[in-house]
Amino acid sequence: MNKPIRTISIFCLVLFLALMANVTYLQYFRADDLNDHAGNARVFNAAYSRERGSIIVGRDPVATSRPIDDQYKYLRTYPQPFKYAPLTGYFTYAYGASGIERSQNDVLSGEDDRLFVTRLVDLLSNDGTQGGNVALTIDRAAQDAAYEALSALPGDVEGSVVALEPRTGKVLAMVSLPTYDPNKLASHDFAEVNKYWAELRDNPAEPLLNRGIQKTLPPGSIFKLVTAAAAIESGDYTAADDLVPGGSTYQLPLTSGDTGLIDNEGRSCGTDRIPFTQAMAQSCNTTFARLAVEVGADKMLEQAEKFGFNREYLEGTGPQAISRYPENADAAETGQSGIGQFEVRATPLQMAMVAAGIANDGTVMRPYVVDEVQSADLDVVATTPIEEFSSEAVSPATAAELTKMMVYTVDSGTASPAAIPGRSVAGKTGTAQSGTDDPPYAWFMSFAPADDPQVAVAVMIESAAIDRGEIAGGRIGGPIAKAVMEAVLR
Secondary structure, three states: OOHHHHHHHHHHHHHHHHHHHHHHHHHHHOHHHHHHOOOOHHHHHHHHOOEOOOEEEOOEEEEEEEEOOOOOOEEEEOOOHHHHHHHHOOEEOOOEEOHHHHHOHHHHHOOOHHHHHHHHHHHHOOOOOEOOEEEEOOOHHHHHHHHHHHHOOOOOOEEEEEEEOOOOOEEEEEEEEOOOOHHHHHOOOHHHHHHHHHHHHHOOOOOOOOHHHHOOEOOHHHHHHHHHHHHHHOOOOOOOOOEEEOOOEEEOOOOOOHHHEEEOOOOOOOOOEEEHHHHHHOOOHHHHHHHHHHHOHHHHHHHHHHHOOOOOOOEOOOOOOOOEOOOOOOHHHHHHHOOOOOOOEEOHHHHHHHHHHHHOOOOEEOOEOEEEEEOOOOOEEEEOOOOEEEOOOOOHHHHHHHHHHHHHHHHHOOOHHHOOOOOOOEEEEEEEOOOOOOOOEEEEEEEEOOOOOOEEEEEEEEEOOOOHHHOOHHHHHHHHHHHHHHHHHO
């Protein structure tokens, strides 16, 4: 072989080896990333030409596929679009998928390894691959109650409701407003899809956001339960009827003047020492700011993280925003953090976990929203295991004392709008400042029955057409939490 031919042969061999290396890299190392990429049109072309599995609540689909006479053969449809869109997400050709549609795409498309037998049967019978089903943990009655109660607020509501089963961590309800119609995004009329997508993208109220897990806000006074938990766990206080610091004002350490002056906005908080139950029922800022300073920054951080702050925790869908408790806070910042201000930020799911942890004798269960994975024939392929997230966020004794305070707050304090006749209810209100000129955020958290908890609820109202002076967590959020609790207990 002469030299020119030998050179060309070596060059071709190098090209061949480079091609093989690239194919190997794409097929074995990047295949999953490319298949999961939201903008992978090839995957979506394949998905659109097969029957995608259903997303099920109870026995009814909230997302399913129906045959259609066009090139894609099946159309994704959502029977109750607005109520479930933050959970199901969307499934669209041009913009990919979100929510359960994205996180459970392998199951719904039939590509999950657990559906291998189904795929094999489909192959042998020459049928097209049919996707598996995803059954959610959602309680239909609780979801209906949460959606209707939150939607009933006046104006263009921005808010969320999340309910958990304390003993298991099951998500019983997750509602977010404003919402959207995923049917319009699943349409095969791509011009209309693009138009609707632009409307959603440009809406400042962010309707594509699941506020239950994807938006954090200052939790305000409902965070006082975390402060109370830290105070009792410190050993300096042991019971709900202990005396704690009171007073009409408290000057934060390292501050002077109005900037660092905490008051109670006229609520009855005594002049010196008051019962713990009174401080919780009246939501005394002076008490909980001082308790946080007494406990100290490190112990406050430790307590918050035991409930889930600064960590990820949700199973089955996402993405989720991480709730934050500040690290390295000084004494003044720690005092503000003790009343849920400064840099403390939480999702409604996070605050539902705090309520559920107290309800479950101090043990926080990992929340999850996918109950079962099923084959297309509804055979159960897998179930989500129940898992502890924090085995002892607080001791059972501390949980019992916090429960007493929360029950007293419903029976005799600011949380009374959540009271259910004939049932013992535990609750706490919150009203968090959002800025000097902006209206505050209203929060509420509760669980019931207090002596045998079956449901824990967190309500967050970011915005509604309510006068600034009328915004209060108990007045606005209490009736919503009550409706959800009654729906579960009925």
